[in-house]
Amino acid sequence: MGKEVLKVDNVSMKFNLSSEKVDSVKEYFIKLLKREMEYDEFWALQNISFSLEKGDRLGILGLNGAGKSTLLKVIAGVFKPTTGTITRKGKIAPLLELGAGFDMQYTGAENIYLYGAVLGYRKDFIRSKYDEIVAFSDLGKFINVPLKNYSSGMRSRLGFAIATIMEPEILILDEVLSVGDAKFRKKSEKKIKDMFDKEVTVLFVSHSLEQVKRLCNKAMILDHGQMKAFGDIDEVAEIYQKMIEEQ
Amino acid sequence: MKKQIENFMRYQFLLGELVKKGIKLKYRRSYLGIIWSLVEPLLEMIVLAIVFGTLFENDDKTFPVYILTGRLLYSFFSQGTKASLTSIRRNASMIKKVYVPKYLYPLSSVLFNYVIFLISLIVLVAVALVLGIYPTVYLVEAIVPLLLVLILTFGCGMILATLGVFFRDLEYLWNVALMLVMYTCAIFYYPDRLLDSGFDWILKGNPLYCIISMFRNAVFGRPLEMTTLIYATVFSFATVIVGLFIFHRQQDKFILHI
Numbered sequence: 001m002g003k004e005v006l007k008v009d010n011v012s013m014k015f016n017l018s019s020e021k022v023d024s025v026k027e028y029f030i031k032l033l034k035r036e037m038e039y040d041e042f043w044a045l046q047n048i049s050f051s052l053e054k055g056d057r058l059g060i061l062g063l064n065g066a067g068k069s070t071l072l073k074v075i076a077g078v079f080k081p082t083t084g085t086i087t088r089k090g091k092i093a094p095l096l097e098l099g100a101g102f103d104m105q106y107t108g109a110e111n112i113y114l115y116g117a118v119l120g121y122r123k124d125f126i127r128s129k130y131d132e133i134v135a136f137s138d139l140g141k142f143i144n145v146p147l148k149n150y151s152s153g154m155r156s157r158l159g160f161a162i163a164t165i166m167e168p169e170i171l172i173l174d175e176v177l178s179v180g181d182a183k184f185r186k187k188s189e190k191k192i193k194d195m196f197d198k199e200v201t202v203l204f205v206s207h208s209l210e211q212v213k214r215l216c217n218k219a220m221i222l223d224h225g226q227m228k229a230f231g232d233i234d235e236v237a238e239i240y241q242k243m244i245e246e247q
Numbered sequence: 248m249k250k251q252i253e254n255f256m257r258y259q260f261l262l263g264e265l266v267k268k269g270i271k272l273k274y275r276r277s278y279l280g281i282i283w284s285l286v287e288p289l290l291e292m293i294v295l296a297i298v299f300g301t302l303f304e305n306d307d308k309t310f311p312v313y314i315l316t317g318r319l320l321y322s323f324f325s326q327g328t329k330a331s332l333t334s335i336r337r338n339a340s341m342i343k344k345v346y347v348p349k350y351l352y353p354l355s356s357v358l359f360n361y362v363i364f365l366i367s368l369i370v371l372v373a374v375a376l377v378l379g380i381y382p383t384v385y386l387v388e389a390i391v392p393l394l395l396v397l398i399l400t401f402g403c404g405m406i407l408a409t410l411g412v413f414f415r416d417l418e419y420l421w422n423v424a425l426m427l428v429m430y431t432c433a434i435f436y437y438p439d440r441l442l443d444s445g446f447d448w449i450l451k452g453n454p455l456y457c458i459i460s461m462f463r464n465a466v467f468g469r470p471l472e473m474t475t476l477i478y479a480t481v482f483s484f485a486t487v488i489v490g491l492f493i494f495h496r497q498q499d500k501f502i503l504h505i
Contacts, residue, residue, distance in 0.1 A: 015503065028414065077346030080499040094345060101341045105272055114268060117261035118345055 090169025
């Protein structure tokens with residue numbers, strides 16, 4: 001197979017549950033005096049190691065709270081892991097929550113530039129792709145309307161169109177294949193299929209084993225922050241099936 | 248270091264977009280739009296001039312220029328620091344979902360206020376000319392306080408942005424602190440009596456007062472005072488160093504608190 005694109009080496013992520021709630025000076029000092037700080041540690045991920053090669057499509061399976069989204073956010077660079085390192089080669093397109101960088105007061109057109117900039121695109125690149133984005137999002141004349149007047153479907157369509165316009169080396173999908181109406185869903189699935197054909201590396205989170213089987217060639221199971229299995233899709237799917245039945 | 252500069256270059260466009268967004272949204276949906284950045288200081292100057300000039304029987308004709316120089320610099324400092332203080336939380340939804348160098352948020356907050364501030368300097372030019380204060384050679388000195396106020400605001404902004412993530416109370420505390428800063432800046436009174444009274448350290452210890460007094464010297468055609476210059480410069484750069492240091496140390500924890 002091809003070259004290594006993503007390497008996750010011994011990554012752990014710790015959350016401090018108690019310190020999340022302290023946000024006033026008074027509380028801080030009370031907690032400090034009572035020595036209640038630094039309690040309630042919670043390891044969302046523990047010693048995760050794996051690597052993906054170009055063209056690999058990894059499905060991440062696991063129950064709610066298994067750490068799937070945390071893992072994707074660590075890979076996308078949103079969280080910094082408590083320990084361990086992540087090596088990425090090439091551009092990442094995180095389709096985590098579409099339109100995270102949108103501003104509600106801005107119009108659609110202005111948001112294309114803003115969100116594009118958030119994703120790290122260059123200005124001339126966005127300008128050259130502007131028409132393509134507008135066309136793909138199907139917004140027509142709504143493109144000059146402030147985003148707060150958009151329906152949620154319109155918003156995610158625009159988000160999807162901007163996030164997928166670049167040709168990334170690594171694509172992170174967190175159950176976003178269900179965007180918009182039937183017509184747009186078809187279009188977005190085709191777009192993602194096209195990206196697959198270009199040998200993009202994909203990380204995909206879903207609760208549906210069927211979908212993972214259809215799209216991925218590798219899979220991993222996460223359970224309470226630990227990696228239970230990693231390997232070819234068929235083997236892992238079998239283990240996962242058993243795991244669910246046992247519960 | 249090289250990596251950081253590369254990263255900065257990559258996100259330069261985003262910085263520009265964020266600055267633009269700040270300016271655009273500040274005046275969006277108002278009839279006068281960006282013209283407010285000229286009208287607002289002018290109206291405030293008129294009020295202050297009436298209260299502290301006419302009512303307190305101050306018969307100096309150039310008093311409005313004196314007020315305006317102080318007010319413009321102070322309001323940039325206060326708007327800039329306030330915006331940075333809340334910048335991380337305001338952009339929480341973005342920070343939680345996409346990777347962006349986080350210092351861009353306080354930095355862009357300071358910069359967009361700086362642009363508005365620079366635009367509002369037009370008012371100062373107009374009022375000065377009307378009241379018969381014409382530029383002298385010393386006006387060139389103005390570049391020094393204009394840069395220092397940016398550096399000082401950025402430094403304070405970084406410190407406040409970091410602390411603001413962990414303690415929400417800071418927003419209110421800082422408002423009170425700003426009031427203290429305002430009264431010790433000699434914006435609408437002459438500082439002479441205070442300077443002679445043995446409490447001169449209250450003014451001289453305030454870096455913003457030092458910057459304002461340098462700016463006034465430049466506008467009114469007087470040379471800069473060396474001690475003031477050195478103090479303000481050292482103080483401003485020190486806040487930037489402290490600010491960058493604590494921001495850098497804490498930034499990975501932000502996401503757990505917003």
